[in-house]
Amino acid sequence: xxxxxxxxxxxxxxxxxxxxxxxxxxxxxxxxxxxxxxxxxxxxxxxxxxxxxxxxxxxxxxxxxxxxxxxxxxxxxxxxxxxxxxxxxxxxxxxxxxxxxxxxxxxxxxxxxxxxxxxxxxxxxxxxxxxxxxxxxxxxxxxxxxxxxxxxxxxxxxxxxxxxxxxxxxxxxxxxxxxxxxxxxxxxxxxxxxxxxxxxxxxxxxxxxxxxxxxxxxxxxxxxxxxxxxxxxxxxxxxxxxxxxxxxxxxxxxxxxxxxxxxxxxxxxxxxxxxxxxxxxxxxxxxxxxxxx
Amino acid sequence: xxxxxxxxxxxxxxxxxxxxxxxxxxxxxxxxxxxxxxxxxxxxxxxxxxxxxxxxxxxxxxxxxxxxxxxxxxxxxxxxxxxxxxxxxxxxxxxxxxxxxxxxxxxxxxxxxxxxxxxxxxxxxxxxxxxxxxxxxxxxxxxxxxxxxxxxxxxxxxxxxxxxxxxxxxxxxxxxxxxxxxxxxxxxxxxxxxxxxxxxxxxxxxxxxxxxxxxx
Numbered sequence: 001x002x003x004x005x006x007x008x009x010x011x012x013x014x015x016x017x018x019x020x021x022x023x024x025x026x027x028x029x030x031x032x033x034x035x036x037x038x039x040x041x042x043x044x045x046x047x048x049x050x051x052x053x054x055x056x057x058x059x060x061x062x063x064x065x066x067x068x069x070x071x072x073x074x075x076x077x078x079x080x081x082x083x084x085x086x087x088x089x090x091x092x093x094x095x096x097x098x099x100x101x102x103x104x105x106x107x108x109x110x111x112x113x114x115x116x117x118x119x120x121x122x123x124x125x126x127x128x129x130x131x132x133x134x135x136x137x138x139x140x141x142x143x144x145x146x147x148x149x150x151x152x153x154x155x156x157x158x159x160x161x162x163x164x165x166x167x168x169x170x171x172x173x174x175x176x177x178x179x180x181x182x183x184x185x186x187x188x189x190x191x192x193x194x195x196x197x198x199x200x201x202x203x204x205x206x207x208x209x210x211x212x213x214x215x216x217x218x219x220x221x222x223x224x225x226x227x228x229x230x231x232x233x234x235x236x237x238x239x240x241x242x243x244x245x246x247x248x249x250x251x252x253x254x255x256x257x258x259x260x261x262x263x264x265x266x267x268x269x270x271x272x273x274x275x276x277x278x279x280x281x282x283x284x285x286x287x288x289x290x291x292x293x
Numbered sequence: 294x295x296x297x298x299x300x301x302x303x304x305x306x307x308x309x310x311x312x313x314x315x316x317x318x319x320x321x322x323x324x325x326x327x328x329x330x331x332x333x334x335x336x337x338x339x340x341x342x343x344x345x346x347x348x349x350x351x352x353x354x355x356x357x358x359x360x361x362x363x364x365x366x367x368x369x370x371x372x373x374x375x376x377x378x379x380x381x382x383x384x385x386x387x388x389x390x391x392x393x394x395x396x397x398x399x400x401x402x403x404x405x406x407x408x409x410x411x412x413x414x415x416x417x418x419x420x421x422x423x424x425x426x427x428x429x430x431x432x433x434x435x436x437x438x439x440x441x442x443x444x445x446x447x448x449x450x451x452x453x454x455x456x457x458x459x460x461x462x463x464x465x466x467x468x469x470x471x472x473x474x475x476x477x478x479x480x481x482x483x484x485x486x487x488x489x490x491x492x493x494x495x496x497x498x499x500x501x502x503x504x505x506x507x508x509x
Contacts, residue, residue, distance in 0.1 A: 022445070031446040032393030032420060075395050111396075117358055151355075181350035188353030241445040243478040248445030277445075 002169045004060070004102055004143050005204055008231045008270050015290055016104070016145075016235060016273030017053035017061045018283045022250075024049065024064070034076035036068050039088040047092050054098060056280040057287025060271065061097075062106040062145055063089040063136060069128045071110035071120075083135040090139020104145040104171070105136030107158055114153055122157060129161030137166045146172040147209045147235075150185040152197045159201040171205035171233050171271070172198045176220045177212055183220045191223035199228065207233030210275045212240055213252055214260035221267050231270035236260075238277035250277025254285040261286055265293065295324050299334045302367070306339030309359025311366040318367040328374040332411060336364055336371075340409030344492035354402065357491070361405030368408060382413040384436040384502045386468075387429050389417035391440055391454060394447035399471060402491040403439060410495045423454040427461045435465055436502050439494065440484075442471040452482040459483075466501040470494055 007014065024035050027045050038046050046064045053061045068086045070079050078085065086105075093103040110128055112120045133144060144162050149155035155172050162170050174194045176183040183191050191208070198206050206228060208220045217236035224232060239252030257274070264272060272290075274282050298321055305313045321331050343360045346352040375382075386407055390400050397419045404414045415433055417425055426438055438458065442448040451469050458465060469479055470488035479487035486501055488494035 025446050030393070031444065031450070032395060111398075113358075117355055179350040184350060184353060186354045188355065240475075241448075241473045242475070243448065243481060246449060248448065248473060250445075 002143065005169050005231075008205070013265060013269070013290060014059040014271045015057055015283065015286055016233070016271055017058040018274040018278030018280065019238075019276050020049060020062065020064050020066065020106075022277055023052075023279060034067070034073065034078060036065055036073065036085040036089065037076065037078060039064055039085050039092060040081075043088065043092050046089065047096060050093050051096055052280040053283055054096070054101060056283040058101070058273070058283055060102045060104050060143070060273075061093060062104045063093055063139075063141060064106070065089045065132065065136065066106045066108035066147070068107070068132050069110045070131060071112045071128055072108070082131050083138075086132050086135035087139040090136050090141045094140040102142040103140070104143045105133065105139075105141035107132060107136075107144060107146045107162075108148050109150065109154055114151070114157075122153075125154065125157050126161050126164075129158045130165050133162050134165045137168065141168065143169045143171060146170065146203075149174045150189070151187040152189050152193065155198060156201040159198065159203055163202055169204045170202065171207065172201070172203040173207040173209040173233055173235065174198075175210040176208055176216070178216045178219055183216070183223060191220050192227050195224050195227040199230065203230075205231045205233050205271065207235075207269075207271070209233070209235035210237055213237055214239070214257050214264070218260055218263055218267070221264055221269060225267050232268065233271040233273075234264050234269045235273040235275045237275045238279075238282060241277065252277070254279070254281040257282060258285060258289055261289055265290075295321060295326055298324075299331070302331070302335030303339035303342070306336060306360055306363050306367070307342050309356065309363050311359075311363040314363040315366040315370060318370045322370065322374075328371040328378070329380050331367070332371055332375070336367055336409060337411065340364060340406065343409075344406060344495065348490065348492045354398070357402060357405070361402070361409065364405070364409050383411035384498065385413040385415065385433060386437040386439050386498060387415045387417060387426065387433060387435045388439040389421035389426060389441065390419040391442050391447055391450040392420055392422045393450055394442050394444050395419045396441075396443035399443065399491070400439075400441040403441070403470065403488070403494045406491040406495050407439075407498065410499070412495075412498065423450070423457045426454050427457050427463070430458060430463050430465050431461065436505065437466050437468055437498050439498075440467065440469045442469075442474065445473045448473050448478065451484065455483050466505065468494060468497055468501065
């Protein structure tokens with residue numbers, strides 16, 4: 001069994017990292033530019049963020065490859081550099097990984113819709129994920145974080161692709177918003193459906209990431225926990241952005257996330273971290289919390 | 294008999310059956326029903342139900358998209374007639390995702406809902422520079438410009454568009470929307486309206502146009 005799953009089974013709670021995108025922007029990524037290109041053109045920036053998260057106490061950091069599928073990279077004209085960008089992102093992380101720490105290959109949605117709603121066939125999407133994951137595996141990642149999924153079908157294809165190219169553990173998380181019907185993805189998937197479908201597809205770890213802050217994350221995880229004994233991963237956004245003097249500021253500070261983080265842990269979350277708007281300072285606080293328990 | 298067909302057309306729009314929507318539309322046209330009536334009494338009631346269900350979390354994005362596709366199938370038969378007969382649309386909206394932002398699902402749904410509500414939609418796509426909005430508004434004289442952004446880093450670009458449109462002295466209202474957009478932000482940047490979601494966008498657009506009519 002993989003070291004990560006082994007530790008989770010023993011009851012360890014692992015700390016993942018915080019945001020990549022908003023950190024890259026702080027360090028000079030232009031709006032609209034391709035974040036994954038920096039793995040090759042500005043590796044020191046990407047590695048700086050990796051290092052900051054390890055220093056803050058992350059057990060697992062994620063590669064800068066959220067938009068690393070062919071479909072996403074094509075928006076920047078980089079459709080032929082999938083392997084190069086993904087492999088580089090993984091290698092940069094693996095090269096500075098301390099002992100007993102892990103690198104997760106981040107796999108985000110293609111942003112495209114699958115037939116018959118959209119124009120892409122299942123086979124094409126499957127191959128897009130396989131292409132990206134192959135490169136992440138070559139780069140040496142320890143686990144895959146398939147994340148921010150909204151359509152169950154796409155999440156299932158990503159899991160299937162992962163299984164077809166490697167034996168690494170697979171985490172798959174979806175993004176929910178709490179509305180009148182309770183938590184649902186934009187595609188209408190409930191936490192219960194997510195648990196059932198992702199489990200059937202073969203994910204080892206399930207959960208939720210991104211979304212509208214830690215209050216909603218609590219509702220989502222509470223719901224998921226009812227339907228599964230599997231390890232759960234929770235990475236909430238640092239609240240919602242507020243626009244203050246020309247800049248978007250997320251409204252959950254490192255200190256303010258702690259009560260909800262404590263509750264998430266009480267619900268049996270096995271991997272905790274944060275998403276958009278969070279920083280190494282948020283992760284440091286979570287490390288202190290975990291160490292105090 | 295035609296009366297039933299209008300109701301049926303609404304139903305197939307709600308169900309998202311594009312083939313049947315086109316077939317019924319053709320039947321109605323063959324029975325010499327006016328295109329405007331087919332739009333008003335067949336398509337719009339259907340899309341209104343879709344909008345309401347979406348707003349109430351009864352249906353979600355996939356269902357809205359299939360309904361929008363069914364509507365599009367019907368509209369492709371009606372549009373040539375509507376434009377030839379010079380029938381006044383509900384209004385014209387120029388839509389686009391602001392510069393630096395390449396996300397278009399939300400904007401596309403807004404576009405479809407707007408068409409369903411009888412608006413003429415001019416979609417400028419993604420990553421649209423402010424100048425392009427101004428230039429198009431000058432040429433097309435729309436009632437509304439709709440700005441979309443998903444990223445917290447690009448939402449600020451909306452302000453630039455608004456400034457340039459105001460400086461160009463164009464008589465157009467600006468509606469903004471997208472995941473990070475809030476009511477407060479809308480006020481800060483001086484937009485005329487804020488839409489929480491696609492159906493809300495239609496309601497706000499109608500309000501802005503009605504208000505405009507009252508003052509003019």
